Amino acid sequence: MNRVYVVKCGDYQETEKGIQELLAMMGGIExxxxxxxxxxxxxxxxRAAKPDEAVSTHPAVTSxxxxxxxxxxxxxxxxxxxxxxxRYNEKIxxxxxxxxxxxxxxxxxxxxxxRDTSHEIVSFPEGELIKRFEVITPVVNSDGVFNLCxxxxxxxxxxxGAVKNLFGVVPGLAKPGYHGKLHDTEHFANMLLDxxxxxxxxxxxMDAIVAMEGEGPGSGRPREVGLLxxxxxxxxxxxxxxxxxxxxxxxxxxxxxxxxxxLHPNRLEEVEIVGxxxxxxxxxxxxxxxxIYDGSGAGGEAWWVRLMEPLFKHALSxxxxxxxxxxxxxxxxxxxxxxxxxxxxxxxxxxxxHRGCIRCYCCHEMCPENAIELRQGFLYRMANR
Numbered sequence: 001m002n003r004v005y006v007v008k009c010g011d012y013q014e015t016e017k018g019i020q021e022l023l024a025m026m027g028g029i030e031x032x033x034x035x036x037x038x039x040x041x042x043x044x045x046x047r048a049a050k051p052d053e054a055v056s057t058h059p060a061v062t063s064x065x066x067x068x069x070x071x072x073x074x075x076x077x078x079x080x081x082x083x084x085x086x087r088y089n090e091k092i093x094x095x096x097x098x099x100x101x102x103x104x105x106x107x108x109x110x111x112x113x114x115r116d117t118s119h120e121i122v123s124f125p126e127g128e129l130i131k132r133f134e135v136i137t138p139v140v141n142s143d144g145v146f147n148l149c150x151x152x153x154x155x156x157x158x159x160x161g162a163v164k165n166l167f168g169v170v171p172g173l174a175k176p177g178y179h180g181k182l183h184d185t186e187h188f189a190n191m192l193l194d195x196x197x198x199x200x201x202x203x204x205x206m207d208a209i210v211a212m213e214g215e216g217p218g219s220g221r222p223r224e225v226g227l228l229x230x231x232x233x234x235x236x237x238x239x240x241x242x243x244x245x246x247x248x249x250x251x252x253x254x255x256x257x258x259x260x261x262x263l264h265p266n267r268l269e270e271v272e273i274v275g276x277x278x279x280x281x282x283x284x285x286x287x288x289x290x291x292i293y294d295g296s297g298a299g300g301e302a303w304w305v306r307l308m309e310p311l312f313k314h315a316l317s318x319x320x321x322x323x324x325x326x327x328x329x330x331x332x333x334x335x336x337x338x339x340x341x342x343x344x345x346x347x348x349x350x351x352x353x354h355r356g357c358i359r360c361y362c363c364h365e366m367c368p369e370n371a372i373e374l375r376q377g378f379l380y381r382m383a384n385r
Contacts, residue, residue, distance in 0.1 A: 002265045004231045004240045006275035009209050012060040015228070019064035022205070022230045025274060032203045033144065035073030040142035041066055042201070044150045044165050045080040046218050047368060048099035054212040054222035057148045059101035061207045061228070065146060066111045076146075078102050079114035079138050080168045083218070084179065085336025085366040088117050088136070088172035114138045119171040127194035128261065129187065134174045139199065147201035147234055151208040151225065151241050153216035153289045155318075155361040155374060157185060157253055160217045161241040162204040162234035163196050164254070170195075173335065176362060180338030183358040189257035196234055204234045206241060213245075213287040219370045225283055236265050243268050243278070245286045290374055291318045291361070318374045319357065320364050324349045326371035333363035333372060 005025045009018035023029050033039050043062055049055035062078060069076040081088045082096050097103040097113055106113045118137040125131055139145060149165035157164055170178065182188045206229040214220035225244065231237040235258060242252045249255045249267060258266040265271045268278070322333075327349035334342040334350060341356035342363060349371075352363070364372045 001233045002236050002270055003233075003272045003274060004229060004236050006227055006229050006240070006273060006281065008226055008276065009228045010226045012058055012209055015058070015060040015209065016064040016067070018228045019061065019068065019205070022228055023068060026230060026232075029068045029072050032146070033069045033072055033074035037074045037143040038141070039069050039074045039076045040139050040145045041069075041076050041078045041148055042139065042145055042165065042168060042199075043078060043080050043102070043148045044160075044168065045096050045100050045102070046083045047086065047366060048082075048096045049218070050099060051101045052210075052222065054150070054152070054210050054220075055218055056100045057150050057207050058209065059105040061205065061209075062102060062148055063105040063109055063111075065148065065205060066105075067109050069146070070109070070111065075112070077112045077114050077138060077142070078106060079136065081136050081171045082168075083336070083366050084172070084175035084338075084362045085332045085334075086172050088119070090115055090117055092172070093117065117171075119174070122198065124194060124198040126197060129190040130194045133195060133198060134171055135169050135198070136171050139169045145199055145201040147199075147204040149204065149206050149237075150212070151206055151244070152212035153214060153220055153245070153287075155215055155217075155289045155291045155364055156359075157188065158289060158292050159238070159242055159245060159247050159252060159254070161206060162201075162231075162237040163192050166196050166199050166201070166234070167192060169199060176336055176338035178338075179358075179360040179362055183338070183360055185253035186257055189253040190261075192254065193235075193257060193261065193263065201234055203230065203232060204237045205230045206237055208241070208244065211245075215289050215364070215374055218365050219367070220289075221287075223283070223286065227281070233265075235263065236271050239265050239268055239271050240273060240281070244281050244283055245288065246282055247288060251292055290376060291359075318376050319354055319359065320352060320361060320372045321375045322350050322352060323371045323373055326369050328369055328371070330368065332366045332368060336362040336366040338362065
């Protein structure tokens with residue numbers, strides 16, 4: 001279960017060959033799907049973004065695994081609930097499917113796109129932190145889940161991969177509620193681990209052909225990585241992904257939380273990698289998000305930074321700031337904010353009340369115009385020179 005399979009794939013034109021190679025190494029698609037089973041293909045569709053922006057799971061990856069599942073007699077269904085701030089309705093889904101390239105590949109391969117926008121309250125007594133979730137109905141009713149994630153940085157959690165991708169099973173406007181209640185990374189990471197335990201994906205495949213670096217998950221820059229990864233264990237996949245990005249375990253809230261729980265693997269040495277040598281996987285100078293040193297992560301800050309943080313919250317952190325020249329007052333940031341501190345008030349641009357901002361960066365994540373930048377406070381810059 002702690003085995004991660006890796007193949008090199010330098011171009012999306014070679015995706016089908018790469019996916020076939022991965023699945024062959026794992027014993028074939030028949031290990032994960034059977035005749036007549038309804039398989040949820042949980043892709044990452046954060047928002048309506050073109051495939052070359054590296055915001056979403058590339059349609060070539062989705063198409064390859066969907067065709068393989070269909071060939072063995074299963075019934076694959078492409079699905080996701082877009083990020084916080086977007087209503088989970090058919091209009092939003094249709095726009096997202098079309099812009100992200102999912103509509104085109106679904107038509108070409110005869111694959112179903114989920115249109116069911118209902119959700120259910122599910123019980124998960126095994127959860128350590130969260131014992132009840134809102135989950136989109138097609139995931140609840142599926143026979144199995146394939147977790148098709150994208151390798152990206154994340155302003156709040158520092159990395160988004162296999163485990164974080166499963167947050168998309170929570171319906172649209174329910175997501176800000178989790179950020180509001182779990183506004184530090186340790187609690188949020190523990191929620192994600194519980195949610196992963198509930199969803200229990202049979203297979204996780206990571207699109208790392210082109211990843212996102214910088215201020216992800218929606219406003220960073222595409223970065224060619226040239227890899228496809230797969231595992232039965234979503235956490236194991238993220239351990240390797242963190243290594244690829246050069247994100248130290250101590251600064252990955254998810255791996256720190258897993259370690260505290262005694263969940264394995266949470267360190268690279270606990271993972272068996274099948275494919276290229278470990279030393280060949282690290283991408284040099286991969287740009288991590290600025291928030292990695294602002295005190296919202298898993299630790300590692302200087303002692304005096306931790307001591308002064310309550311007194312100088314704004315000066316010692318990275319705060320979201322609206323760029324008036326880019327803002328179109330669409331309201332996506334306002335709807336995504338779990339603390340309701342963003343207003344439009346008949347203005348031509350959004351306004352953030354930083355007194356109530358909890359630094360979850362949902363506004364930055366969901367802005368379709370990249371109109372919210374993350375600005376470093378003066379003491380933050382001094383502390384991280």
